[in-house]
Amino acid sequence: MADNHSLENLVQALRRLPGVGVKSAQRMAFHLLQHDREGAQLLAGALQAAVSEVRHCALCHTFTEDEVCATCRDPRRDRSQLCVVETPADQAAMERTGAYKGLYFVLMGKLSPLDGVGPRDIGLDKLFDRVDDPAAEVPVREVILATNFTAEGETTAHVIAQALKDRGLQVTRLARGVPVGSELEYVDLGTIAHALVDRR
Amino acid sequence: MADNHSLENLVQALRRLPGVGVKSAQRMAFHLLQHDREGAQLLAGALQAAVSEVRHCALCHTFTEDEVCATCRDPRRDRSQLCVVETPADQAAMERTGAYKGLYFVLMGKLSPLDGVGPRDIGLDKLFDRVDDPAAEVPVREVILATNFTAEGETTAHVIAQALKDRGLQVTRLARGVPVGSELEYVDLGTIAHALVDRR
Ligand SMILES: [Zn+2]
Ligand SMILES: [Zn+2]
Numbered sequence: 001m002a003d004n005h006s007l008e009n010l011v012q013a014l015r016r017l018p019g020v021g022v023k024s025a026q027r028m029a030f031h032l033l034q035h036d037r038e039g040a041q042l043l044a045g046a047l048q049a050a051v052s053e054v055r056h057c058a059l060c061h062t063f064t065e066d067e068v069c070a071t072c073r074d075p076r077r078d079r080s081q082l083c084v085v086e087t088p089a090d091q092a093a094m095e096r097t098g099a100y101k102g103l104y105f106v107l108m109g110k111l112s113p114l115d116g117v118g119p120r121d122i123g124l125d126k127l128f129d130r131v132d133d134p135a136a137e138v139p140v141r142e143v144i145l146a147t148n149f150t151a152e153g154e155t156t157a158h159v160i161a162q163a164l165k166d167r168g169l170q171v172t173r174l175a176r177g178v179p180v181g182s183e184l185e186y187v188d189l190g191t192i193a194h195a196l197v198d199r200r
Numbered sequence: 201m202a203d204n205h206s207l208e209n210l211v212q213a214l215r216r217l218p219g220v221g222v223k224s225a226q227r228m229a230f231h232l233l234q235h236d237r238e239g240a241q242l243l244a245g246a247l248q249a250a251v252s253e254v255r256h257c258a259l260c261h262t263f264t265e266d267e268v269c270a271t272c273r274d275p276r277r278d279r280s281q282l283c284v285v286e287t288p289a290d291q292a293a294m295e296r297t298g299a300y301k302g303l304y305f306v307l308m309g310k311l312s313p314l315d316g317v318g319p320r321d322i323g324l325d326k327l328f329d330r331v332d333d334p335a336a337e338v339p340v341r342e343v344i345l346a347t348n349f350t351a352e353g354e355t356t357a358h359v360i361a362q363a364l365k366d367r368g369l370q371v372t373r374l375a376r377g378v379p380v381g382s383e384l385e386y387v388d389l390g391t392i393a394h395a396l397v398d399r400r
Contacts, residue, residue, distance in 0.1 A: 005247070006253040007263050013246035014217075018231045023385070024219065026289055027252070031218045034308050035264060037251050039216035044247035046206070046213035047232070047240045053206040054233050063207055063233060108234050114280035181375055185223075 007033070014079045059130070061123050062071070062106040064180065071095075071104060079138035082131065084160060086110050090184045093109045093151050094146060097193040103131065110147060111156040124160065131169060142170040144199055148183050149176070172199040207233070212259060258354040261323050261331070262288050262306040267339040271304060273293075278302045279338035282331065284360060285346045286310050286353065290384045302344070305330065310347060311356040325359065331369060340353040344399055348383050349376070 007029060014025035032040040056062065057069035064070070065133065071077065071091075082100025085091045091104050107122040119125070133142045134156050146151035157173055165170045175198030176182065177191050207229060214225035215384030220284045232240040257269035258264065264270070271291075281302025285291045293302050307322040307326065319325070331340045343364050347353035357373055377391050378384065385393065 004263060004265055006265060008244040010250040013243040016236060016243065017228045026245045028217045030287060033250060033254050036216055040251050043213040043216065044244040044300050046210040047244035049206040050210040050233060050236050063204060065206060066203055087230060142398040
């Protein structure tokens with residue numbers, strides 16, 4: 001394929017997707033070029049649009065196309081409660097339970113010292129600024145820690161809990177109705193809803 | 201994510217990649233937007249370039265950016281031999297053995313009646329035109345069938361063999377040194393080289 005630089009470049013670019021090795025990347029490139037060029041163009045356009053439009057909510061840090069996301073703007077949400085989750089997918093899982101009406105803080109990651117992910121990388125300074133804000137109309141009264149029940153998620157919850165308790169805030173954790181070792185995103189809704197009611 | 205159309209569109213577009221379900225697509229979108237926006241832009245550009253630059257070689261049907269690919273243009277190749285493979289990845293596996301010096305015909309697929317893939321979809325009309333060409337400088341003397349040793353690959357080889365033998369051509373098949381049921385792309389080079397020598 002010495003005369004085929006754009007195919008080689010495509011295979012290399014596809015390898016930047018998580019979980020995609022060289023064989024998968026070749027299969028993806030082959031599939032798109034042989035059977036779905038329309039899909040390749042759609043994907044190119046979607047990538048460009050997402051990179052230019054998607055940013056982080058100024059309040060909760062999740063992905064949004066606005067300065068402040070729709071959830072944070074919603075006047076019906078209880079602003080005295082703040083639920084801390086690792087990712088937008090975890091937030092979506094919480095929302096699907098219908099059991100939570102407060103606001104969120106989305107870490108967009110988890111503490112992982114071995115991978116070089118420290119407190120600033122998951123926005124803990126912003127989280128602390130937010131709960132400390134003396135100008136807030138409704139002060140945050142309770143922070144619910146809904147990080148995953150994995151080793152890194154538990155560590156993250158522990159670090160945040162210590163810092164917030166030092167500030168005199170009520171800090172709760174989802175009850176262990178959620179199976180230990182599992183990731184929130186894959187847990188059934190009833191279990192999450194139950195764990196929310198039983199938070200401690 | 202009601203206010204997040206470009207993120208939703210990106211997840212949908214990623215699902216058009218083979219083997220990517222909704223959870224993988226969400227993880228890919230999250231990874232690109234959170235950790236690798238440069239990769240997202242690279243991928244978008246690579247997709248655009250590949251779609252506009254990559255076409256099929258007029259002679260062997262493989263992907264190329266030229267009218268005729270570098271292999272078909274190479275004056276050192278033996279033009280009396282034609283090796284039929286399913287995909288460019290299979291052709292690349294043959295090339296890596298260094299044991300073959302003829303030309304190729306790349307089907308870009310295999311016969312698969314259940315999926316609606318018939319002879320025209322894998323370019324058999326073009327293959328037959330090529331071996332029949334009375335104006336060819338060097339006529340094709342031997343066709344080596346190197347489709348995969350799967351059920352569909354064997355059927356494809358059988359159909360091509362019948363049609364070519366009716367034309368009085370010498371038709372050979374890679375020897376069964378290649379393990380039955382396996383795909384050429386994943387077979388070690390020594391086995392492929394041995395099977396090429398032992399073709400029958
Ligand atoms: Zn927000
Ligand atoms: Zn060619």
